[in-house]
Amino acid sequence: MENVKIDIQDLNVWFGSKHVIKDVNMKIKPNAVTAVMGPSGCGKTTLIRSINRINELIRGSRTTGEIYIDKESVYSKDTDIFELRRRVGMVFQKPNPFPKSIYENVAFGPKLHKMASGEELDFIVEKSLKGAALWDEVKDRLKENAFSLSGGQQQRLCIARALAVEPDVILMDEPCSALDPAATAKIETLIRELGKSYTVIIVTHNLQQAARISDFTAFMYVGQLVEYGLTKRVFEKPESELVEEYITGKFG
Amino acid sequence: MGGKTLLEEVLTLATKRQYRKKDAWRDIKGYLVLGLCLTGIILTLVSLAALLFDAFRQGLPWLDIQFLTSFASRRPEQAGILVALFGSIWVVGLTALISFPLGVGAALYLEEYATQNRLTSFIQLNISNLAGVPSIVYGILGLGLFVEALALGRSILAGALTLSLLILPVIIIVSREAIRSVPSVDREGAYALGATRWQVTREIVLPQALPGMLTGTILALSRAIGEAAPMIAIAALVYIPFTPTGPLDRFTVMPIQIFNWVNQPQSEFRGLAAAGILVLLAMLLGMNSVAIFIRNRYQKRGR
Numbered sequence: 001m002e003n004v005k006i007d008i009q010d011l012n013v014w015f016g017s018k019h020v021i022k023d024v025n026m027k028i029k030p031n032a033v034t035a036v037m038g039p040s041g042c043g044k045t046t047l048i049r050s051i052n053r054i055n056e057l058i059r060g061s062r063t064t065g066e067i068y069i070d071k072e073s074v075y076s077k078d079t080d081i082f083e084l085r086r087r088v089g090m091v092f093q094k095p096n097p098f099p100k101s102i103y104e105n106v107a108f109g110p111k112l113h114k115m116a117s118g119e120e121l122d123f124i125v126e127k128s129l130k131g132a133a134l135w136d137e138v139k140d141r142l143k144e145n146a147f148s149l150s151g152g153q154q155q156r157l158c159i160a161r162a163l164a165v166e167p168d169v170i171l172m173d174e175p176c177s178a179l180d181p182a183a184t185a186k187i188e189t190l191i192r193e194l195g196k197s198y199t200v201i202i203v204t205h206n207l208q209q210a211a212r213i214s215d216f217t218a219f220m221y222v223g224q225l226v227e228y229g230l231t232k233r234v235f236e237k238p239e240s241e242l243v244e245e246y247i248t249g250k251f252g
Numbered sequence: 253m254g255g256k257t258l259l260e261e262v263l264t265l266a267t268k269r270q271y272r273k274k275d276a277w278r279d280i281k282g283y284l285v286l287g288l289c290l291t292g293i294i295l296t297l298v299s300l301a302a303l304l305f306d307a308f309r310q311g312l313p314w315l316d317i318q319f320l321t322s323f324a325s326r327r328p329e330q331a332g333i334l335v336a337l338f339g340s341i342w343v344v345g346l347t348a349l350i351s352f353p354l355g356v357g358a359a360l361y362l363e364e365y366a367t368q369n370r371l372t373s374f375i376q377l378n379i380s381n382l383a384g385v386p387s388i389v390y391g392i393l394g395l396g397l398f399v400e401a402l403a404l405g406r407s408i409l410a411g412a413l414t415l416s417l418l419i420l421p422v423i424i425i426v427s428r429e430a431i432r433s434v435p436s437v438d439r440e441g442a443y444a445l446g447a448t449r450w451q452v453t454r455e456i457v458l459p460q461a462l463p464g465m466l467t468g469t470i471l472a473l474s475r476a477i478g479e480a481a482p483m484i485a486i487a488a489l490v491y492i493p494f495t496p497t498g499p500l501d502r503f504t505v506m507p508i509q510i511f512n513w514v515n516q517p518q519s520e521f522r523g524l525a526a527a528g529i530l531v532l533l534a535m536l537l538g539m540n541s542v543a544i545f546i547r548n549r550y551q552k553r554g555r
Binding site: 052054057059082083084085086089090092094096097098099108109112113158161162165 | 438439441443451456
C-alpha cells in the first residue's frame, strides 16, 4: 500500500482473561482523520490506546502483534516509550486539564521533554493555543486556573497541551462526548483543521460526527475490525450487514 | 429542659403524625436513632467542657510569664514548664522531619510504584496493624533499639525516632488516601504526554496529594505531642535543669512534666499540672488549626 502512517498488524489485547482486541490489521493514512466507530465495549478505545501504549498502565493488560509508525516499531523492546508518547498525542473523553494555570497546562509537555524555556516556551504555548483555536479566548488570562474555563474550552486546552510537544499523530477518545452541541461544533471544525497536518484518529459513538469530520471510517464489533474504508464509501455502500444495520439504526 | 424527657419528646413527635402503623414505627425508629446520636454528642461535649472548665479553673491562676519561663522546681510558686515546653517542641519538630519524608516515601512507593503481589499486600496489612499497637510498646522498642542498641542515650533524637515509629503507620495511611484521591485521568494525561513515572509523581501526584499528606501528618504529630507513655520510657522521670541545645541532649516533654506534677503530694502542684495541660492544649489547638488552614486553602482549587 502506498502511503501508510500507522500500520497495525495482528493486534490482540487482553485485560486479564478478557480478549478485547482480536487480530486487528489496519493501515492508517497520514494527514487524514480516521474515525473508529462501533457499539460500546467493542474495543475501539482500547485500539487507539494501544497505539501510544497507554493500555500498559492498566494492571493485567497484555498485548501481542505489532504496530509500526513510519515503519518504526511501537512494541519492540528498545522503543523509547516516552518519545513514542510525545509523537503520539492523546485527547481524552472527559476534558482533563491539570489543576494548574492555562499556561502551565500547555507548557507541561515541552518542559517534561526539555524542549524549550523562557521566550521560546512562551512561543510554543502561543502557537499551540492558536493551533487549538483557543488563543483569542485565553490570551489575557494565561495565569488563571484551567478549571475556570468552560468544558469546551478545557477540551481545546487539552488539545493545545497535546500539540505543544509537536506530535504527528493525535488520538482522540470521544472528545466531544462530555460537551454541548456548540462546543462540539467548535471541536469538530478544529479536528477537520488538524487533519490537514496531523494524522488524527478519533473514536466516536456519533454516526453524524464520523460522517462530518472523517476521511476514513473503521467499524469495530466485539474486538474485531469489521469494516474499514473511505468514510463516504462505508456510509453509502457498507460491505458488512452489521455496519448497515448500525448505520440505519437497527442496533447499537 | 421543660418537664419532658427526650424520649417523651420523640414519642409525641412520632405519634403526632397521622401515618399508617408501619410508617409510624419507621418514624419512631428514626427518632430513636437520632436521639441516641444526640445523646452521644451531648455526653461527649459535656464531659469535654467539664474537663476544660476544670483545667481552666485550676490552671489559669498559675498560667503566667513566670510559669512559661521557669525551670521545674520543688517550690510550686517558682516552678515552670520551660524545659518541657522546649523539649516538646524539639521532639515534635525532629519527629516531623523524620516521619514526614519516610511516610510520604513509603506511601508513594506503595501507591505508585509497587506491583500488587503478596508481599505488598502483606506490607499493607501490617501497616494497618502497626497503627493499632499501643504506644508503650513503641516506647519499650525505642528504649531497646535507639537508647541502648544504637547508643543514642536518653536523647531528643532517640525520643523523636521513637515517636516517628509510632506515627509512621498513620502518616503512611493518610498519605496513601491522599495519593489515591488524585484523579487517574490526571496521571493518564501526563503519561500520554510522555512523562516518566517519576515526572508524573513529582508534577501531578505530589502537588495534589501534598495538602492531604500535610494535614494528616500534623494531626498525627499532635497525637505524638500528647504521648506520655513512650516518652517516659525514653526520657525517664528525671529533673532536667537546662533547655536542650541539640538533638543529643537529654530532655523532658510536657506530658511527663504534667504527670510528674500530678504525682506530687502538695495541692499547689495540681494547679501547675492544670496550667501545663492548658499550654499543651494551646499547642494542640495551634497545630490543628494549621492543619485546617492548609486543608481549606487547597480545597478551594477543586474542580
